[in-house]
């Protein structure tokens with residue numbers, strides 16, 4: 740996979756930041772019409788809240804803050820990392836929480852230097868190409884303190900493909916309101932397989948929930 744595509748993917752999200760929230764369906768809205776999507780989303784929210792108070796929390800690819808808001812409820816200290824400064828500016832403006840530290844970083848070049856009690860990422864895993872998955876999960880392992888936890892939310896393989904079908908199992912074309920088109924990575928991973936790969940890295944068997952639209956996976960590092 741060429742670095743150009745990963746660069747284009749990040750440029751897409753930088754350009755999309757201002758229209759990101761509006762372009763999402765309102766599945767995360769507790770008042771949204773009852774649907775399988777809304778139920779699965781809320782199930783992920785409940786599972787995350789169910790972790791209870793956490794110490795140091797790291798959110799990867801936090802975007803405009805849809806999940807940052809949830810993490811801020813349970814985190815003692817929260818760091819949010821994203822490659823798009825435009826996303827982080829919106830996140831900061833929306834949450835206005837001085838307890839949150841924001842860091843602009845390219846996750847394909849990122850190397851964790853600290854350890855966290857909880858490492859969380861939503862709708863990021865599916866943007867990691869298969870040949871970068873091992874290196875990414877190795878970094879996740881390094882970032883989670885012993886006894887700490889990883890929590891993942893995304894769309895599953897063989898599901899409803901809420902974000903649309905992909906080509907060759909790993910690409911999508913996305914178009915912004917102004918007509919600009921971008922190629923991005925979109926891989927629907929099997930959460931059971933991700934859990935297995937985490938086990939190989941010293942995590943306990945994962946608790947996996949969700950359905951055809953969204954999965955959530957939670958696993959504790961031994």
Ligand code: SAM
Nearest residue numbers: 749752800801802805821822823845846861862
């Ligand atoms: N987690 C947020 C959510 O659930 O709404 C955002 C998910 S959005 C689908 C993907 C995020 O990945 C965007 O915020 C984008 O800026 C970020 N991103 C894309 N490429 C990146 C990279 N190379 N390094 C870090 N973040 C990146």
